[in-house]
Amino acid sequence: MESVHRAGGRASRAALGLAVATALLLPGGALAAAPAPAPPHETSLRQAFGAAAERYEVPEALLLGLGYLHSRWEHHDGAPSVTGGHGPMHLREDGPGWATVKRAAELTGLPAERLRTDRAANAAGGAALLARAQRDLGLPASPDPANWYGAVARYSGADTAQGAAAFADELYTVLAEGQARRTPEGQYLHLPAHPRLSPATAQLALLGLPGAANATADATECPADVTCVWQPAAYEEYPGADGEPDYGNHDKADRPASQRVEYIVIHDVEGYFDSMTELIEDPRYVSWHYTLRSSDGLIAQHVPTSDVAWHAGNWYVNSKSIGIEHEGFLAEPTAWYTEAMYRSSARLVRHLAAAYDIPLDRHHIIGHHNVPPMLPENASAMHNDPGPYWDWAHYFDLLGAPFGSGAEEVADGPLVVIDPPYAGGTGDGFSGVALRSSPDPKAPLLGNSSLDIGDTGARAGAGQTFVLAEQRGEWTAIWYDGRKGWFHNPPDARTAYRADGARVTGLSGTGKGDTVPVYGRAYPEAAAYPQDLPPEKVTPIAEFPADQEYALGLSTSAEFLAARSFDPARHRVIRGEEYHQIQVGHRIGYVRAADVRLLPPS
Numbered sequence: 001m002e003s004v005h006r007a008g009g010r011a012s013r014a015a016l017g018l019a020v021a022t023a024l025l026l027p028g029g030a031l032a033a034a035p036a037p038a039p040p041h042e043t044s045l046r047q048a049f050g051a052a053a054e055r056y057e058v059p060e061a062l063l064l065g066l067g068y069l070h071s072r073w074e075h076h077d078g079a080p081s082v083t084g085g086h087g088p089m090h091l092r093e094d095g096p097g098w099a100t101v102k103r104a105a106e107l108t109g110l111p112a113e114r115l116r117t118d119r120a121a122n123a124a125g126g127a128a129l130l131a132r133a134q135r136d137l138g139l140p141a142s143p144d145p146a147n148w149y150g151a152v153a154r155y156s157g158a159d160t161a162q163g164a165a166a167f168a169d170e171l172y173t174v175l176a177e178g179q180a181r182r183t184p185e186g187q188y189l190h191l192p193a194h195p196r197l198s199p200a201t202a203q204l205a206l207l208g209l210p211g212a213a214n215a216t217a218d219a220t221e222c223p224a225d226v227t228c229v230w231q232p233a234a235y236e237e238y239p240g241a242d243g244e245p246d247y248g249n250h251d252k253a254d255r256p257a258s259q260r261v262e263y264i265v266i267h268d269v270e271g272y273f274d275s276m277t278e279l280i281e282d283p284r285y286v287s288w289h290y291t292l293r294s295s296d297g298l299i300a301q302h303v304p305t306s307d308v309a310w311h312a313g314n315w316y317v318n319s320k321s322i323g324i325e326h327e328g329f330l331a332e333p334t335a336w337y338t339e340a341m342y343r344s345s346a347r348l349v350r351h352l353a354a355a356y357d358i359p360l361d362r363h364h365i366i367g368h369h370n371v372p373p374m375l376p377e378n379a380s381a382m383h384n385d386p387g388p389y390w391d392w393a394h395y396f397d398l399l400g401a402p403f404g405s406g407a408e409e410v411a412d413g414p415l416v417v418i419d420p421p422y423a424g425g426t427g428d429g430f431s432g433v434a435l436r437s438s439p440d441p442k443a444p445l446l447g448n449s450s451l452d453i454g455d456t457g458a459r460a461g462a463g464q465t466f467v468l469a470e471q472r473g474e475w476t477a478i479w480y481d482g483r484k485g486w487f488h489n490p491p492d493a494r495t496a497y498r499a500d501g502a503r504v505t506g507l508s509g510t511g512k513g514d515t516v517p518v519y520g521r522a523y524p525e526a527a528a529y530p531q532d533l534p535p536e537k538v539t540p541i542a543e544f545p546a547d548q549e550y551a552l553g554l555s556t557s558a559e560f561l562a563a564r565s566f567d568p569a570r571h572r573v574i575r576g577e578e579y580h581q582i583q584v585g586h587r588i589g590y591v592r593a594a595d596v597r598l599l600p601p602s
Helices: 012-024 044-056 062-070 101-108 110-117 120-134 145-156 161-177 201-207 273-279 315-319 340-357 376-379 393-400
Strands: 179-182 188-191 228-230 238-239 246-247 264-269 291-292 299-301 321-326 365-367 415-418 432-436 459-461 464-474 475-480 481-486 498-499 503-506 514-520 540-545 549-562 574-581 588-592 596-599
Touching: 012 540, 044 062, 044 120, 062 120, 062 145, 062 161, 062 179, 062 188, 062 340, 101 110, 101 120, 110 120, 120 145, 120 393, 145 161, 145 201, 161 201, 161 340, 264 340, 273 291, 291 340, 315 321, 315 549, 321 340, 376 540, 432 481, 503 514, 549 596
Parallel strands: 228 299, 264 321, 264 365, 291 321
Antiparallel strands: 179 188, 238 246, 291 299, 415 464, 415 498, 432 459, 464 475, 464 549, 475 481, 503 549, 503 596, 514 540, 514 588, 549 574, 574 588
């Protein structure tokens, strides 16, 4: 069960971490429900759900579960989600799908605008739609939520059996777990756990939905508790622009035997699920391993995880990572990500991390916006998705690795872990903290940056770890891109906590003009390459003064995957000297082990 909204920061989420970690030991990885907290005063949204359930003879738990699965009971000021759904019940604009504003208006007699913007009307619209779906399937209005599986599947609006089942299965997982939360709007809701429900999954056949076109689950690498289809990316040769053979859109490989997979990279597609799953069939386009659909959390796999997809804009990271795209738009920040997609994504990442022994932390589970440019001239082309409004804290709660749960807080530790209370939404609040040039709320942002959606120059993201540079009253400074970045961190409303861990610093440790070069890829030195293979450039993308310290993410031998042929038998991996990954700024970077000292945990 999720803890009540964490207005005070880390304490309530640490307790959640224990509950989630325990739950992951249960069969199927389902989250166990913690004992319900003493309910605060009943709020208007809670009353609206109860009234709507009674009016339309729908089990109240079912209605609450649907509201949570769509939006975690958030209203988002009536703004539509990525797929155009409004309010807790995700009533979609007219068009394909079942739970539309138009249909809800016809069933309730309520104006369309009220259904979009009024919480109580939105709950009533959802209840009316569920009741109608149940009747249309020829099923009685049962008080048992287990007998509504077909109606829930219809409510999803999915046009395939796989998509409808994905949504319905996740809804019944929510009911089994139970949930409790105070929303950013101040609405408290509690859904008791229903661990013994046995949903009538056979009702899915009543919908008469087809299977997904060109899709099969046989080849997928997904956990058993999600719905996953195989829609393969193109892999073929074609005539290049110069008349020579070219190929795309990924490389065959043999990971982890050929190279260790170190990262899972979280993206948004800046588009819709259907269009992106069509584009990946083009050999001249780029590729990624998985795409997730917003409306129901359906997963499509395109590239085997043993192969190298072309997704990160950094060949080194490509060769060492798995790329996961999510239906969504960084450029439209009010179009919110659904809970169904967050939950499905977390199950997938947890499964992949276990399969490839990838730690569940922000050094290894990174956003596309954390990937560094390979060379200085590539910096302006780097992407910034999934953006500042991807809720990293909630995502890691779902992963069973809440921030602060891996080790006890160390009051005087040298590291600073960013962990602000993020309530969702857009604007000044985001999943991280803004860094200023001095300990003053009116001071310029670091590096004359802005908080524009595509500007990451003064953002320290939730879960990222930095080294303490200075503490002055309620303000904390961290080393960030070679400078001190200040953020407000009052003890009664903390936005970060102190921890212990390894750091790197310059060899001399004196500063005074000495600097440490930072690289965007951990490539081998020239002497490591065979004579028939030209060495890749090893050019710094940044530097920091040698007396500064940066948090160690991982240590690795240099690697370059030479994959310049359609035939994977001709691919080679060149290895060389040791590098350390550090959190240099918003993006990660790499330093040569020969250039730095490694400082052990204190």
